[in-house]
Amino acid sequence: MHTHGVDGGALMTHITVDGDHLARLVRAVADQRDQAAFVSLFEHFGPRVKGFLMRQGAAESEAEDLAQDVMLTVWRKAAQFDPAKAAVSTWIFTIARNRRIDVLRRERRPEPDMDDPLLAPEPEPSAETYMSKTQAQARIRQAMATLPQDQARVLTLSFYEDIPHSEIAERLGIPLGTVKSRLRLAFRKVKAMVGEELV
Numbered sequence: 658m659h660t661h662g663v664d665g666g667a668l669m670t671h672i673t674v675d676g677d678h679l680a681r682l683v684r685a686v687a688d689q690r691d692q693a694a695f696v697s698l699f700e701h702f703g704p705r706v707k708g709f710l711m712r713q714g715a716a717e718s719e720a721e722d723l724a725q726d727v728m729l730t731v732w733r734k735a736a737q738f739d740p741a742k743a744a745v746s747t748w749i750f751t752i753a754r755n756r757r758i759d760v761l762r763r764e765r766r767p768e769p770d771m772d773d774p775l776l777a778p779e780p781e782p783s784a785e786t787y788m789s790k791t792q793a794q795a796r797i798r799q800a801m802a803t804l805p806q807d808q809a810r811v812l813t814l815s816f817y818e819d820i821p822h823s824e825i826a827e828r829l830g831i832p833l834g835t836v837k838s839r840l841r842l843a844f845r846k847v848k849a850m851v852g853e854e855l856v
Contacts, residue, residue, distance in 0.1 A: 679745035680738075687735035696801075699728050702746075703844070706753045713757050722837055723760070725844075727753045729815060800850035801843075808843040811836050 682698050685691035706727050710720035730752050738748055804812065810829070814820045815836075822840075826833045 676744045676746070680740045683731070683735050683738045683745055686732060687738065695732055698731060698745075699844075700848075702731075702749050703728055706749065709750060709753055710757055715757065715760075719760075721841055723753070723756055725815075725837075725840055727756055730756075800847045803850070804843050804846060808839045808846070811839045812843045815840060 679698070679701075682691075682694040685694035686698070703724055707717075707720045707724040710723050711717060715723060727749065731749060738745065743751070801809070801812070811825055814825045814828070815822065820828070822836050823833055826836045829836070
């Protein structure tokens, strides 16, 4: 886990009861590959990571792709999370920050000022929010089950079988852009069906 450069900075958050709940979700993903726990993490952090990246200057479509990539990293590397070193939010936003910096370096663009308060993550919601999300797990699973077959297929391959987007494109014989667009459509449909209160 990479947490260098975040001590005392804008990305740090205090570990609270809510943080403990998030840590349990990450542990469930790490130990049991718990899909419901991952959906809960994705619904919570996905929009926040996207907003974080957009405040850094990423276009909406780029921020959405990067946010999905960040959450896929969370799924793949959940076992690397150490609650003794950082809160879940700090860990995930550090992944997002590093991914954004990697993109900027590849494009040879100036790096953002990570001490800018505008780049700070949004505050964690109350414990009541987590209760409502827990109660909505069945609705999320049901919504995912109603996706069109092509969207459900790429979602399963990407997040549940841990297959990179490029390999999915090769396996299904479709362009990489199609894989990403189907994933975006799938998440939007799930969010639309379960309601904005889960965002």
